[in-house]
Structures are given as structure tokens and as C-alpha cells.
Amino acid sequence: MSELTRRQLLALGLAGAGTAAVGGAGLWWTVSEGNTTNSGGFSDGGDDLLEPDVVASRDGVLDLELVAAPARVKIGGRNANVQAFNGTLPGPTLRVRGGDTIRVAIANELDTPTNLHVHGLHVSPEGNGDNPFVSISPGESFDYEIVLPNDHPPGTFWYHPHHHGHVADQLAAGLYGAIVVEDPEPVPVSRERTLVVSDITLDGTGNPAAASPPEKMMGRQGEIVMVNGQVRPRATASPGEREQWRIVNACPSRYLRLTLDGQSLRLLGRDTGRLPEPVDLTEVTLAPGNRVELLVDARQGTSTLLSIPVDRGAMPGMMGGPMAGAFPADDEPIGLLTLDVTGPPADEPDPVPAGPALRDLRTAPVTARRTLEFAMGMGMGRGMRGAESMMSFTINGRQFDADRNDITVRAGTVEEWTLTNTSPMDHPMHLHVWPMQVLDDGESPTWQDVVNIPAFGRVTIRVAFDDIVGRTVYHCHILDHEDLGMMGTILVR
Numbered sequence: 001m002s003e004l005t006r007r008q009l010l011a012l013g014l015a016g017a018g019t020a021a022v023g024g025a026g027l028w029w030t031v032s033e034g035n036t037t038n039s040g041g042f043s044d045g046g047d048d049l050l051e052p053d054v055v056a057s058r059d060g061v062l063d064l065e066l067v068a069a070p071a072r073v074k075i076g077g078r079n080a081n082v083q084a085f086n087g088t089l090p091g092p093t094l095r096v097r098g099g100d101t102i103r104v105a106i107a108n109e110l111d112t113p114t115n116l117h118v119h120g121l122h123v124s125p126e127g128n129g130d131n132p133f134v135s136i137s138p139g140e141s142f143d144y145e146i147v148l149p150n151d152h153p154p155g156t157f158w159y160h161p162h163h164h165g166h167v168a169d170q171l172a173a174g175l176y177g178a179i180v181v182e183d184p185e186p187v188p189v190s191r192e193r194t195l196v197v198s199d200i201t202l203d204g205t206g207n208p209a210a211a212s213p214p215e216k217m218m219g220r221q222g223e224i225v226m227v228n229g230q231v232r233p234r235a236t237a238s239p240g241e242r243e244q245w246r247i248v249n250a251c252p253s254r255y256l257r258l259t260l261d262g263q264s265l266r267l268l269g270r271d272t273g274r275l276p277e278p279v280d281l282t283e284v285t286l287a288p289g290n291r292v293e294l295l296v297d298a299r300q301g302t303s304t305l306l307s308i309p310v311d312r313g314a315m316p317g318m319m320g321g322p323m324a325g326a327f328p329a330d331d332e333p334i335g336l337l338t339l340d341v342t343g344p345p346a347d348e349p350d351p352v353p354a355g356p357a358l359r360d361l362r363t364a365p366v367t368a369r370r371t372l373e374f375a376m377g378m379g380m381g382r383g384m385r386g387a388e389s390m391m392s393f394t395i396n397g398r399q400f401d402a403d404r405n406d407i408t409v410r411a412g413t414v415e416e417w418t419l420t421n422t423s424p425m426d427h428p429m430h431l432h433v434w435p436m437q438v439l440d441d442g443e444s445p446t447w448q449d450v451v452n453i454p455a456f457g458r459v460t461i462r463v464a465f466d467d468i469v470g471r472t473v474y475h476c477h478i479l480d481h482e483d484l485g486m487m488g489t490i491l492v493r
Contacts, residue, residue, distance in 0.1 A: 049233040056095040069109035076231035082174035089229030090196040091177030098152040107141040117162035125472035153273035154183035156246040168479035173208040176250040188350040190241035198250040219253030219478035237298040240346040249286040255310035256286040264297040274355035287428035289450040289477040305337040313425030313455035361462040367413035376423040399485030406488035421453040432472040436461040
């Protein structure tokens with residue numbers, strides 16, 4: 001696999017100098033001197049924050065009908081024609097407990113095939129479980145039955161389509177929702193907030209804009225960034241209240257580096273499970289697909305939840321500048337939500353109970369060691385046309401093939417994987433079903449189901465393939481890259 005040269009970029013028609021062009025509707029939401037600005041006639045937000053509808057399990061079962069279909073919604077005061085689950089952005093939040101069964105009857109009213117992935121849940125990938133190989137044709141339906149283990153860790157998870165070749169388009173158009181696995185020992189808080197962050201680009205008629213070849217190569221970033229389908233909504237709290245914020249990065253490619261000025265933040269959990277003790281922080285970065293749970297101890301005043309710029313690399317253009325037509329440069333923070341803390345002080349909340357000790361694989365016997373190389377270069381991509389067919393996105397030199405087993409693992413073992421990245425941009429790697437422990441020097445083990453691999457960097461992880469067998473996938477969670485072939489299959493037996 002060869003790296004892209006300037007001559008090859010010229011052949012693709014993608015090399016250029018200067019800053020990246022703004023496509024679609026020409027909107028780019030930023031914060032400048034405390035104000036949100038826009039250039040496309042959208043309102044500046046300020047509406048009360050709305051929570052997604054909630055569907056909770058009863059007597060150990062959650063029954064739900066989901067319809068994936070076109071929907072007409074308001075985004076920033078303008079009509080938009082999106083795709084949505086049950087007509088809302090986001091879809092309903094599913095609340096379950098360890099040991100519950102999730103039964104979802106999904107109907108496909110789109111014009112492309114689809115399916116459903118429950119991101120981060122430690123459940124079977126076989127049959128009508130969390131099976132990424134299911135294909136639901138337009139006009140057809142499918143019944144999922146997903147059984148959580150009794151000891152499933154609590155946390156914030158999410159769901160979205162995962163039909164190869166259509167994942168990025170369907171997520172970017174609005175198909176996503178949150179999942180909460182309840183904590184058997186919940187943290188005492190005044191309220192919980194589920195905040196699903198997503199982005200979208202709309203054309204002049206209010207339809208989701210098609211991503212250009214350069215945007216797919218870079219990973220598209222929508223020009224409108226939303227929280228629960230709203231543009232910079234407003235939330236209120238009283239001084240001294242403690243809130244639990246469950247934040248999902250449901251963007252196809254955008255990284256979120258979050259701050260909340262003037263407020264006290266503590267990290268309660270990341271991706272899966274609770275930390276033994278909350279960790280004080282001033283900012284936290286979420287790659288696409290990551291989630292965090294934050295404790296916000298409200299202080300008097302007005303604060304803005306900001307996403308500040310993240311350098312995730314770029315494909316070089318001519319004269320050393322970024323590739324033209326990819327996405328707007330993240331040179332200013334983006335306002336996501338305004339928090340007004342006012343009124344009489346609340347009573348002091350009860351202390352946060354300690355979480356369970358986390359499993360640590362750093363001293364576990366390792367059965368196998370593997371290296372996975374994430375690479376980009378020139379090469380023919382199956383099912384692609386025009387300029388896209390000249391780009392390849394590979395893991396260990398191979399593009400995705402659903403009929404091939406790339407990794408076979410013996411159940412009941414622990415493996416160590418070294419994830420390497422030979423390309424000039426970051427790749428967040430997601431392994432379905434089995435969470436990954438990042439090998440680092442921290443006192444507490446770091447567990448995630450999306451692990452970022454820096455440009456030209458490497459990360460080492462360990463995975464325990466304990467109690468679930470079956471066949472599923474691992475891939476780059478810049479979902480355009482996954483659709484373009486940066487995905488492999490894994491069989492645990």
C-alpha cells in the first residue's frame with residue numbers, strides 16, 4: 001500500500017492550497033466573544049433543552065417498535081428533511097438494567113437497506129442479536145432480541161444503523177439514539193440529562209447534503225452541530241445542585257473537546273462502567289462514538305458547553321495546505337448548550353458512593369499478540385466510482401470483506417493488540433461486543449470501546465474474550481472510512 005503523493009492527489013482532482021472549502025448550505029456555527037454566529041438564516045438557539053423520549057424496560061423486558069423513515073423536523077428554526085427513528089432527533093432513549101431483554105421490531109421505510117447496532121453493549125452478535133451482517137431491505141422489517149448479561153456494566157451507550165456502505169449517510173441524516181444501562185447503586189443527583197451531540201449539513205432545500213469525495217476521504221463534518229436535535233439550547237439549574245450529564249458523540253467524524261466554563265466537572269465514567277472515584281477535570285475529548293458521564297456541580301452564573309478545536313490530522317494538499325473541499329477548519333470553539341445557574345441555593349447533595357473496582361488485564365496471561373495497521377493509500381475500492389475508486393482504506397492491507405474471517409480468537413482468552421496508524425490523520429478504532437483496556441500507566445485501568453489511534457502513532461490494548469462467542473466486526477469510527485473499507489471481521493469461538 002503506497003502513501004498518496006501530490007501527483008496522485010492531482011490525478012484525483014483533490015489537491016489544493018489554502019483553507020478547506022465550505023460546502024452544502026454554507027453554515028458554520030462558532031462562538032466568538034461569547035456569541036454564537038451563523039451565516040445561513042438559522043436562529044441563534046436559546047430554546048429550552050428538550051430530552052429525547054424515554055422507553056424503559058418493564059419486568060425485565062423492553063419492547064419497542066422503531067421505524068427508520070424520512071421525517072420533517074425543525075433545526076434552528078428552519079424546516080429540515082431528515083431521516084429519523086420514530087420521527088424524532090434523536091430517537092427515543094432506551095433505559096434498561098443488567099439481565100434485561102431488548103426486543104426491537106424495526107421497519108425500514110428508507111430507500112436504502114439498513115439495520116441496527118447497539119454500540120458498546122456486551123451482548124451476542126449472532127442471529128437477531130447485535131448482528132452487523134443483517135440487511136433489512138426497503139419496505140421490510142426485522143425483529144431484534146438482545147439479551148444483556150446479569151452483570152452488564154452500567155453506563156451510557158447508543159444505537160445507530162450499521163449496514164456497510166450506508167452507515168455514514170444514515171447517521172449523518174439523523175438515525176441515532178441513546179441507551180442507558182441503569183446503575184444498581186445510582187449516584188445521588190438533582191437530575192440526569194442525556195445529551196446526544198450530532199452534526200448535519202443541509203442543502204438549500206433543507207435536505208441532508210451529499211458528502212463529496214474529499215469529505216468522505218477526510219470524514220465528513222456537518223456544518224450544524226446540535227444537542228438533542230437543537231441548536232444551542234438552554235438549560236437551567238440552581239446553585240449547589242449536582243447533575244449527571246450523559247454525553248454521546250453521535251457525529252460521523254467530528255471529535256468533541258468539551259469544556260464548561262465556570263462550572264465544576266468530574267468524570268464519572270467513559271464508554272462503559274463507572275470509575276471507582278469521580279475524577280476532576282476541566283475538559284474531556286470524545287472521538288466519534290465515545291460517551292462520557294459527567295457530574296456537574298452547579299455554580300452561580302451562565303456557562304457555555306463548548307467544543308473547542310481538535311487537530312485530527314488531514315490529507316495534505318498542494319503547497320502543504322489541507323485538502324480543498326474537505327471541511328471547514330476548526331479554528332474557533334462551537335457553542336453547544338447554555339447553562340443558566342440562578343436562584344436560591346439547593347441543599348448539599350449526599351456524597352458520591354464509590355464505584356466497583358475495575359478489572360485490570362495488565363497482569364493477565366496473554367494468549368496471542370497481534371498488530372493491526374490502519375492505512376490509507378492508492379488502490380481500487382470495490383463498489384466505488386470515480387475519484388473514490390482510487391482511494392483505499394485498509395486494515396493490515398485489506399479492505400472489508402464480509403465473507404472473510406480476518407481474526408479468529410479462542411473463547412476464554414486474553415489477547416494483546418497493537419494498533420498502528422500509518423496515515424496522517426487519526427483513526428478511532430471500535431471493536432463491537434468486547435470492551436478494550438488501553439495499556440497505560442494510570443492507577444486505574446482505562447476501559448473504552450472506541451480507542452483513538454493518533455496520526456502516525458500506535459496504541460496497545462488488551463481484550464478479554466470471556467463469555468460471549470460469535471462473529472462481528474472492528475473498524476474505524478470515522479464512518480466514511482468504515483464505509484470505504486476500513487473494517488475487519490472477528491470470529492470468537
